[in-house]
Amino acid sequence: MHDDIDFDQILNQYRSDPFEYIDVRTSHTGLLQFRAKEEDVVEGVTGEWQHIKGTLLFELERERNIKPVHSSVIGVVSSIERSLEGKFVEAGETVMTIRHPLKKREIIERILKNVLSIFPAPERAKYFFAMDIQSRIDKHGQRSISIKPNDEILTMSLMKRDTPVSYQGAPGIIHSVYFEPGQTIDQGQPLLGICSEDTLPLIQKIIARVKAEWD
Amino acid sequence: MEHTRKRLAKCEEGITYLCQIKEGSDWGNLSGLTSKLEGLKNSFYDYSEEQFSDEVSQLEESLTFLTERCQEDISPMDRVRIVRSPLRFSLKDILENVYEDYTELGGEGEANIDPAMVVAKANILRRVKNRVFTQQVMVIGHEKGHGEEYRNGGSSKPWGNEKALRFMQVAETEGIPIHCYIFTPGAFPVEEYPGAAQQIARNLYAMAKLRVPIVSIISEGGSGGAEAIGLSDLRLMFSHGYYSVISPEGAAAIEGRVKDGLKAPKELVEQCAEHLKITAEDNLELGTIDRIVEEPPLGAKHDDFAFFKKLRYEMMRATDEVVLRTKSLRAFRAYELKLKKSDDDDSTMEVDADTTIHIDINWELNADERKRLIALRAKKYREMASKAYCSETNRFNDFWNSACTKTAKVYYTITYDILKRQQKQVEKVIKEVSGEGSSFLKRLTAPFSAAYDFVVHKPAGRGIVRQSSPSPRQEALALEFGDTYTSPLANEDRTITCPNSLKSGCKDLWIPDLYGEFCGVCENCGHHFPLEYKWYLNNLFDRDSIQEFNKKIGAGNPLNHPILRKKLQPVKNETKRESANITFQAKVMDVDLIVTMLYSDFRxxxxxxxxxxxxxxxxxxxxxxxxxxxxxxxxxxxxxxQEGTMGVIQMPKCTVAVRDYVDAGGLYIVVYDNNSYAGPVASFLGCSFYQFAIRSSRIGFAGHRVIRDTTGQDIPPDYHSARNALKRGHIHGIWDRRDFRRNLHQALMTMGGRNLYYR
Amino acid sequence: MKDRVLIANRGEIAIRIMRACKELGLDYVIVYTDADQDSQHVHLAMEDQDGRKRAWRVASYTDPNDILAVADHTGCTAIHPGYGFFSEDYRFARRVTIRDRPLTFIGPNWEVIKSLGDKINTKRVANRLGIPTIPGTDGPIYNEMEAEEVATQLLDNQQQQKIKNPSILVKAAAGGGGMGIEEVFRIEQLRRVYRQVQNYAKRQFGDGGVLIEQCLRDYNHLEVQLVCSRHGERLHFGTRNCTIQSTGRQKRLEAAPGFDVSCFTYDFDAPKVLRQIVDYSLKLADHVNYDNVGTWEWIVARNGTPYLLEVNTRIQVENDVSARISYLHNKQPNLLREQIRLALGDTMGYDQKSIDFRGSSIELRLVAEDTNRGFAPWIGTISQFSFPQEDWAAVYTHVPFDRAYTIPSEYDPNLALVLVWGDDMTMAKNRARQFLDGTVIEGHNNHGEAIMTNIPYLRGNLERLLTF
Structure with a gap:
């Protein structure tokens, strides 16, 4: 069914703009001091154990606690809200944007989002993996988890109540996870990308194709 | 011609050796010698045999001259390089030349659980009046190998030390002496099971009471790694060896605050080696070793056969000495006399004649002798480093103290040994007779215990009478945290971010709440922020129950180290304390105990x-x-x-003492907090059967940097975490600081049993 | 200096506080979260601009750091915590008042919050003053023998009072919220249950302390509204009855006064019991030097015996139901206004005698929920929202009337509080029915299903008010 994917067109689209633009927001209120400039190259989290912090972007001082905020991705600072420098800012304020060059893996993920069968959020709510699924993911990785309809795979936290969510759709393995546990996801947004057995060849084809053509 | 060529080869070896010692050919006329050697090698066929022999003789002469000069003003760092030279003799050479025959145990060559640690059952030969006796010995030591990579430079892994311990126990079973050869730059600092620190601690704990003679000899004595097989009845040292708390490079890196990945300047390294007093003479003077075994100038190499003969003599004599001391002083004196006589007799003879012992000494010990052996060993370590600290002593004090101790001894013996035993006996009888309830028992024993109380409390004249105070539980409730003492850290209107905030979503903590009511614990994720030691003094023990002792024993500067000269007094003034160890008697929920507490403020x-x-x-x-x-x-x-081997020697010294306490029936509990690393963990702390940790603490042998420098590997950030220590079986539980008091009380009750001094 | 109040809450209470501040001539600042940006309390504050920014977005209503940072930045001098969130958090109150830039905490002083926030302590203090509490231990028990003794006595007492099916509750002392509670009917069961609860408590809370008390069934839940000043003045604003609650112990219908003989024939002298609980409440308030508004919660058994349950050291949702039967100079007071005024240091300005109690009032809590399925919250978008305009009714809501509103999934789906009052309880009930009939709430969820509210439940329970 997806045989008619126009790879050239899709790849060209990424070639013309191989970036993701990531807004950096304040996590809480405070006095803002920028520590990076426009066009600065920034590093994301690195190290074998993800233990080395990214580049310092700005500091937020609140209740005499100066909190450094580091970049979570690699890229270039494409814009900064200079007007906020030295100001008291609200929580959730966008203070800068980072242009993040997409990696091969990320492009594959993006293309696959159109191919995998997507399990969307049934409500605007917070989601977590069911306990046993989470422990299996921790042990063996998400790709080893095969699920079938009516499996209880997620817990939806809504109105302070936890409701189990059972999977609906074709059986397959969890190929991609699109949510962060505990973050509010709007209704209809994708939660999981499931790879069923019959889409596997197509997915492998896509991966091979992108790997071959993207550098 | 062949002979001359060999001589030339020997010269080349000598020059290379000198270059190694002096780190290059810049010293003396080394470069001239080197070029002369090169010239001779290249123009081998240009000379007649005689000419060539003369040239070589000249070269030999210059080399001898240079060697002598080098030996004359040999620096400590030169010794370090001598010890590290691949030309130096190694354990393998000793096994081949000192012992008659041997079988390696627990692995062979590269096929080995740890090629850095070699264990061999060996025979040593004794000739007495044309009769030959062989005696069995367990030889344990580090093998540096002559440039063999897999030997890891003699840096033994935890499982290598475990192997050593296993065969020490074999020797104990068989009743044969142990010869330990220490050739290690230090232990391989990994925490993988059984863990560097844990294993060394276990070795020390076992060696403290091993019932066979142990003789050790140091060539390269690298701190903790050396101690793993170093606790012995007689400690020898090679004249060109070094014995140190840390490698001079390591000391320089710390002292010079050298950045990660960079090397410390050469001068600083030399200086550190000087300050650390690492040579055989220094150590003899400090009392950490008993004798020096002389080596030829600039140290013995793998082919110094005369030296090996001498070594055999020294090892046998040392073993004899240990054995004889357990018999009687007279026997030992007679032996010494005889030895001296034969030395004198032989003095006219060839050099190697003084390297045989013509007296037959049986190395097996009987039960009494074994007891004495262990008592002598304990005494030996008890007296070590006794001049290396400051204390306000005078003769009256000493007399008073010893008088007090003696009185106390009588009192406690009556209390615990005589009375307890009797009471137990009575209880036992009653139980057997009546088999029923304790009320009967109580009635029967009541008058007895009244008398017992009377006897118990009179000699001491102190109020140890247990009043019918509120139950410990009630008291625990009454004493809420923060009631009596609030950390000075809390006096600041500010917030702080929990290190786990990204992972666990912790909110910023308000400092007065955090360090006040929360006892320094993040209310969300339970992360423990460090608290000053005074907090524990005030919140862990029953109110007003702390009685400090030996407060006046203070840290000294035994090596006259410049850093301590500068920094010791200021830290004493600042902390108003004399040392980094506070020892006191205290109570936890009415349970009496003795506490020793190492704290961060003091160095x-x-x-x-x-x-x-x-x-x-x-x-x-x-x-x-x-x-x-x-x-x-x-x-x-x-x-x-900065206390050098005076510090290192605390490892065996304290382990011997605590082993003695545990063997006498004591309950020894260790609780780690914040950061606990290196020597103490690898000895008297790590040997405890019952070790626990406070949350968010780190426990280990060496820090990240040392591990990277020695193993070339990075370690995960949580490598030393209490949780990983728990996983490795090092500790038995992780306690929340807020439950410390309760957990400690419970640990005392469950591990200590009814008497809190088990058995 | 003129005070400026930071309102650290959301929903209808934020609006009520905002109004009270304005009426008192005080400036105010509100905080809000992303999820609440369409809430009416944010809109009102945004519209109220005059060059000053009065609405500040924060990370969460429960992050004290953000709230205090905004308070400092906007120059606030006082913080009103509303109900829930920080209202009974003595640590927050303490921090607010002892920090380098101190603010007034609109509520009782933190020591009082701390001491009355501890239920066991409250019980102990009450017992010392001769105020009746639920029979049982007023401190944790660690000893099985002691537990058995207490349990035997409690069961015997109930037997003597001829209580049907007597039982006791064994609770973990360190617990709360219904966790670790077991019911025991016969003394033979006690040891087993005691050990079970003790082990649970040890495991869960690290402390094996256990409480034992009589299990009460068949009771009414009453409250006494107190208003006190910082100057030692303590008055009451009558009693109310909050017996009708959802399965999750959430109040849904309240009425004042606490008993009404026209609704039910009580086995006891109702006015006397009401007087009694008011007097006891004031006695405890005097003893602890209570200094702001507060609610004393009481359990009254069918035979009229009152037991003090706990003290709520905050303004409550249902405060207005009491205000609607109390008249000061012939006007119904606004207790929020009183609270703010008194917290900022005003004196009362009137005495108990000037409060005239008359008539009856009812509060209806309108919630989007499925009352037939365990009061499950309903979420979706409200398209129509209107109430009748009556001079005998008041509505408090944060749901806008003039535009569609999506219920945020982060908070409870409360829609509105409706207060009705009349000359007597019959009149109040009739008016409540009439009001509910005229109420229009329409909306749909994501699946196109119509909104569910608890209006039928409220209507159906009106007759149960003030009965046993």
Whole structure:
């Protein structure tokens, strides 16, 4: 069914703009001091154990606690809200944007989002993996988890109540996870990308194709 | 011609050796010698045999001259390089040349659980009046190998030390002496099971009471790694060896605050080697070794056969000495006399004649002798480093103290040994007879215990009478945290971010709440922020129950180290304390105990002679008073480097003392907090059967940097975490600081049983 | 200096506080979260601009750091915590008042919050003053023998009072929220249950302390509204009855006064019992030097015996139901206004005698929920929202009337509080029915299903008010 994917067109689209633009927001209120400039190259989290912090972007001082905020991705600072420098800012304020060059893996993920069968959020709510699924993911990785309809795979936290969510759709393995546990996801947004057995060849084809053509 | 060529080869070896010692050919006329050697090698066929021989003789002469000059003003760092030279003799050479025959145990060559640690069952030959006796010995030592990579430079892994321990126990079973050869730059600092620190601690604990003679000899004595097989009845040292708390490079890196990945300047390294007093003479003077075994100038190499003969003599004599001392002083004196006589007789003969012993000594010990052996060993370590700390002593004090100790001894013996035993007996009888309830027992024993109380309390004249105070539980409730003492850290209107905030979503904590009511614990994720040691003094023990002792024993500067000269007094003034170890008697929910506490404010809780002495005295007091012993480690950064081997020797010294306490029936509990690293963990702390940790603490042998420098590998950030220590079986539980008091009480009750001094 | 109040809450209470501040001539600042940006309390504050920014977005209503940072930045001098969130958090109150830039905490002083926030302590203090509490231990028990003794006595007492099916509750002392509670009917069961609860408590809370008390069934839940000043003045604003609650112990219908003989024939002298609980409440308030508004919660058994349950050291949702039967100079007071005024240091300005109690009032809590399925919250978008305009009714809501509103999934789906009052309880009930009939709430969820509210439940329970 997806045989008619126009790879050239899709790849060209990424070639013309191989970036993701990531807004950096304040996590809480405070006095803002920028520590990076426009066009600065920034590093994301690195190290074998993800233990080395990214580049310092700005500091937020609140209740005499100066909190450094580091970049979570690699890229270039494409814009900064200079007007906020030295100001008291609200929580959730966008203070800068980072242009993040997409990696091969990320492009594959993006293309696959159109191919995998997507399990969307049934409500605007917070989601977590069911306990046993989470422990299996921790042990063996998400790709080893095969699920079938009516499996209880997620817990939806809504109105302070936890409701189990059972999977609906074709059986397959969890190929991609699109949510962060505990973050509010709007209704209809994708939660999981499931790879069923019959889409596997197509997915492998896509991966091979992108790997071959993207550098 | 062949002979001359060999001589030339020998010269080449000598020059290479000198270059190694002096780190290049810049010293003396080394470069001239080198070029002369090159010239001779290249123009080998241009000379007649005679000419060539002359040239070689000249070269030999210059080399001898240079060697002598080098030996004359040999620096400590030169010795370090001698010891590290691949030309130096190694254990393999000793096994081949000192012993008659041997079988390697626990692996062979590269096929080995740890090629850095070699164990062999060996025979040593003794000739007495044309009769030949062979005696069996367990040889244990590090093998540096002559440039063999897989030997890891003699840096033994935890499982290598475990192997050593296993065969020490074999020797004990068989009743044969152990010869330990120490050729290690230090232990391989990994925490993988059984863990560097844990294994060394276990070795020390076992060796403290091993019932066979142990003789050790040091060529390269790298701190903890050396101690793993170093605790012995007689400690020898090669004249060109070094014995140190840390490699001079390591010391320089710390002292010079050298950045990660960079090398310390050469001059600083030389200086550090000088300051650390690492040579055989220094150590003999300090009393950490008993004798020096002389080597030829610039040290023995793998083919110095005369030296090996001498070594055999020294090892046999040392073993004889240990054995004889357990028999009687007279026997030992007679032996010494005889030896001296034969030395004198032989003095006219050839050099190697003085390297045989013509007296037959049986190395097997009977039960009494074994007891004496262990007692002598304990005494030996008890007296070590006794001049390396400061104390306000005078003769009256000493007399008074010893009088007090003696009185106390009588009192406690009556209390615990005589009366308890009787009471137990009575109880036992009653139980057997009646088999029923305790009320009957109570009625029967009541008059007895009244008398018992009378006897017990009179001699001491102190109020140890247990009043019918509120139950410990009630008291625990009444004493809410923060009631009596609030950390000075809390006096600041500010917030702080929990290190786990990204992962666990912790909110910023308000400092007065955090350090006040929350006891420094993040209310969301439970992360423990460090608190000062005074907090524990005030919140862990029953109110007003702390009685400090040996407060006046203070850290000294036994090596006259410039850093301590500068920094020791200021830290004493600042902390208003004399050492990094606070020892006191205290109560936890009405349970009496002795506490020894290493804390961070005083030179990062490092252990030197004073700290060790105080630990030993705490063990002795706990043993005397039959009280449980708690080692609460607020922080320890290891052995105090600036005290050199005076610090290192605290490892065996304290372990011997605590083993003695435990064997006498004592309950020894260790609780780690904040950071606990290196020597103390690898000895008297790590040997405890019952070790626990406070949450968010780190426990280990070496820090990240040392591990990277020695193993070339990075380690995960949580490598030393309490949780990983728990996983490795090092500790038995992780306690929340807020439950410390309750957990400690429970640990005392469950591990200590009814008497809190088990058995 | 003129005070400026930071309102650290959301929903209808934020609006009520905002109004009260304005009426008192005080400036105010509100905080809000992303999820609440369409809430009416944010809109009102945004519209109220005059060059000053009065609405500040924060990370969460429960992050004290953000709230205090905004308070400092906007120059606030006082913080009103509303109900829930920080209202009974003595640590927050303490921090607010002892920090380098101190603010007034609109509520009782933190020591009082701390001491009355501890239920066991409250019980102990009450017992010392001779105020009746639920029979049982007033401190944790650690000893099985002691537990058995207490349990035997409690069961015997109930037997003597001829209580049907007597039982006791064994609770973990350190617990709360219904966790670790077991019911025991016969003394033989006690040891087993005691050990079970003790082990649970040890495991869960690290402390094996256990409480034992009589299990009460068949009771009414009453409250006494107190208003006190910082100057030692303590008055009451009558009693109310909050017996009708959802399965999750959430109040849904309240009425004042606490008993009404026209609704039910009580086995006891109702006015006397009401007087009694008011007097006891004031006695405890005097003893602890209570200094702001507060609610004393009481359990009254069918035979009229009152037991003090706990003290709520905050303004409550249902405060207005009491205000609607109390007249000061012939006007119904606004207790929020009183609270703010008194917290900022005003004196009362009137005495108990000037409060005239008359008539009856009812509060209806309108919630989007499925009352037939365990009061499950309903979420979706409200398209129509209107109430009748009556001079005998008041509505408090944060749901806008003039535009569609999506219920945020982060908070409870409360829609509105409706207060009705009349000359007597019959009149109040009739008016409540009439009001509910005229109420229009329409909306749909994501699946196109119509909104569910608890209006039928409220209507159906009106007759149960003030009965046993």
């Amino acid at each position: 990062n809780g490092t252990v030197g002679a004073a700290e060790g002495e105080k630990f030993v005295r705490a063990c002795e007091l706990a043993k005397l008073q039959r009280k449980p012993l708690l080692a609460y480690v607020h922080t320890t950064g290891g052995i105090r480097i």
